Amino acid sequence: MMSYQVQAFLDNDSETFSYVVSDTASRQAVIIDPVxxxxxxxxxxxxxxxxxxxxxxxxxxxxxxWVLETHAHADHLSAAPFLRSKxxxxxxxxxEITQVQAIFKDVFNLEKEFLPNGSQFDRLFADxxxxxxxxxxxxxxxxxxxxxxxxxxxxxEQAAFVGDTIFMPDVGTARCDFPGGSASTLFDSIEKxxxxxxxxxxxxxxxxxxAGREHQYLxxxxxxxxxxxxxxxxxxxxxxxxxxxxxxATLAMPRLILPSVQVNIRAxxxxxxxxxxxxxxxxxxxxx
Numbered sequence: 083m084m085s086y087q088v089q090a091f092l093d094n095d096s097e098t099f100s101y102v103v104s105d106t107a108s109r110q111a112v113i114i115d116p117v118x119x120x121x122x123x124x125x126x127x128x129x130x131x132x133x134x135x136x137x138x139x140x141x142x143x144x145x146x147x148w149v150l151e152t153h154a155h156a157d158h159l160s161a162a163p164f165l166r167s168k169x170x171x172x173x174x175x176x177x178e179i180t181q182v183q184a185i186f187k188d189v190f191n192l193e194k195e196f197l198p199n200g201s202q203f204d205r206l207f208a209d210x211x212x213x214x215x216x217x218x219x220x221x222x223x224x225x226x227x228x229x230x231x232x233x234x235x236x237x238x239e240q241a242a243f244v245g246d247t248i249f250m251p252d253v254g255t256a257r258c259d260f261p262g263g264s265a266s267t268l269f270d271s272i273e274k275x276x277x278x279x280x281x282x283x284x285x286x287x288x289x290x291x292x293a294g295r296e297h298q299y300l301x302x303x304x305x306x307x308x309x310x311x312x313x314x315x316x317x318x319x320x321x322x323x324x325x326x327x328x329x330x331a332t333l334a335m336p337r338l339i340l341p342s343v344q345v346n347i348r349a350x351x352x353x354x355x356x357x358x359x360x361x362x363x364x365x366x367x368x369x370x
Contacts (some may be wrong), residue, residue, distance in 0.1 A: 152245025227268025
């Protein structure tokens, strides 16, 4: 019998799933990959999605200890700072975020005060690090490839929250053409993930459903090994890399990559305001 409860929240705009995972005995909980709403045309943020999570937490009288990021997302802004301000939670991410920060500090020519050392986060998790939240043992599994810093959070060795590493079986796997990405590395990471027991639950971060089905977020190791259209059925590494790189070459950049990355490498904080009191996000021209 599971000793934890999973509640999923879908942000339709970015097709992102956020999660509240709570220990049924102690009511202690973590939030995984929360979304800050962003109207790109107006340059305006709002907290509607995060407030749905907050309402659930309060309704169920949960104590949230951590907001956990699977990686620095390129398709939505993180609501981690908002939730930290409301709940007193700490923010964690993979230790290799420092590599991502260094890459994008150069891409966006960020202010010299921004240090690519991970200090913007409360904890950096290395592969194999564990976190105890009530009766939940949460193990960090480093799964680079989509970005250098991607993590899965494995809870009680029963459920893995995998970020963008792998999607529902009929959608496949994450792209690898962002700075620091690697299809070869992603294949190795997926092999590591799918070495977990066959009945391990896999909770995905995004779903892009084919026509005719609703959004889904829950799969399993067994289902992925059998049916994933990119890595299922024993595909070779060479074939995967060839197909993944060919597909990535056809993909447009995510709509919110430019605002998302420069905010998310700051643990969701907006850049410092300029001398007129206004905060600005940068758009590098002809760079990506």
